[in-house]
Amino acid sequence: MHWTKITGWMLALALPLMAAAQQGSGVKKRPNIVYIMSDDHGYQAVSAYGYGLNHTPNIDRLAKEGVLFTQATVTNSLCAPSRAVLLTGKHSFINGKIDNEARFDWNQDNFAKQLQQHGYQTALIGKIHMDGLPQGFDYSAVLIDQGEYYNPNFIINGKKQQVPGYVTDLTTDMTLDWIAKRDTAKPFCVLFHQKAPHREWLPALRHIAEYTKLKVKEPSTLFDDYKGRGTAARTAEMNILKDMNWAGDSKIPPAMMDELGLKQTLTWDKAAYTNNLGRMTPDERKAWDAVYDPIMADFKKRYPSMSKTELMRWRYQRYMQDYLGTVAAVDDGVGRLLDFLKTNGLDENTIVIYTSDQGFYLGEHGWFDKRFMYEESLRTPLLIRYPAEIPQGKRSASLVQNLDFAPTLLDYAGVAVPKDMQGRSFRKLLNGKDTSWRDAIYYTYYEYPSIHMVKRHYGVRTNRYKLIHFYYDVDEWELYDLEKDPHEMKNVYNDPAYASVRKNLYKKLVQLRKQYKDSDANDQRFLQVAVKKQQ
Incomplete structure (x- = not known):
């Protein structure tokens, strides 16, 4: 028998045996990643958080089968800047996307590019709210600007087309279709970004009869x-x-x-x-x-x-x-995704993350929208499921931020985290191997004067306290004791009883601004941009 034929025959037998040996020796394939981000979904409207406003059984599955973070926060509570932070792992004043008006430089590095370069298939489907053709993705089907709820326009790999249907269902359909048609020889990462529940809140027809009859409990x-x-x-x-x-x-x-x-x-x-x-x-x-x-x-x-x-x-x-009605379709989509992964044998080795681009006011303080560093705006829902590594039913109060998503996902993929990324991988928090974590987070907001007229500010938050500096056309400081005043109704900045707390928070604020390379010079640079816009 010819030698090459013998070799080919032996390889045909050896490859499955090698694969089996790898599995038996504990060698794991790199995980797939499904990152689900809704738009303006307040944690209060995820029933796993216990506020009783609605029922989200499918999102809740992620809490039951993984971890729920109770103090996850964003670095800048605004749609497009939050997405830029997700991609780059850098604060807004570093990646340049400080508000919804500033252009995002797609030429800069992002975690999807890193995954692509290291053998992952990547896709971005749904809302991104940033101009330009997305970079770092083998496939993209993105909404234009804010997108539309009914019969929306998508830009699919650079070409605009209207797609009939309801946007939340369409985004889910496209995501499942892409996963089904992927190259199964490679791991994948898909950013599954829903428009809902963004303003102006048009629920799917299947939900309107039920949700327009709701009597929702008013916030205090x-x-x-x-x-x-x-x-x-x-x-x-x-x-x-x-x-x-x-x-x-x-x-x-x-x-x-x-x-x-x-x-x-x-x-x-x-x-x-x-x-x-x-x-x-x-x-x-x-x-x-x-x-x-x-x-x-x-x-x-x-x-x-x-x-x-x-x-x-x-x-x-x-x-x-209407808001909760749009959330219902988002929850439907999460359920379809989880069922699809299970049916196709992908659930064990796929990381599924559910979050929002920031928090949202659901009547607290009489408000809707976000932007402030106050809790309902600053905090975001975050639930993560990965059966291969994350214990079930875990809750964490660690101060993780959207700044940390990029390094965490790269860590799971076995890709070195670029040194200029400012976030930290929280993989060891998830698997319980290391519970040490940061003791404070840093926040900035720039879009003023603009819609909703929320003044520019920056600040620091610890597990118990929050210090905020409002500037531009005012110079005011606010300090809140979140343990005694969880609704942030009383500013105690000038209360003598909090003098030492104020001093320590200010030191921490100075430290974080230095650590993240923020300064008054940045503030002045962005202020000059705002002044030019007003002229």
């Missing part, structure tokens, strides 16, 4: 008067009664607004309603109107005699019904 601070805080809280424009759009947000038809004498809060209020619902097919619009028309007819009757308190409560319910 819904009627906050902001007396315990400074200028920033008092002047922010995100109050549900005063600043939320009537048509686009509360779904009151523009013609009805005119009849009732309701004025647009923002110039694009009526246009948002017309454009968003105008994307629906005739059948979709008919199903929508069948549910919402009676609600609006009832409001029309009641409005003339409603007090401001009654109106605030009505608007809060309208807001939460």
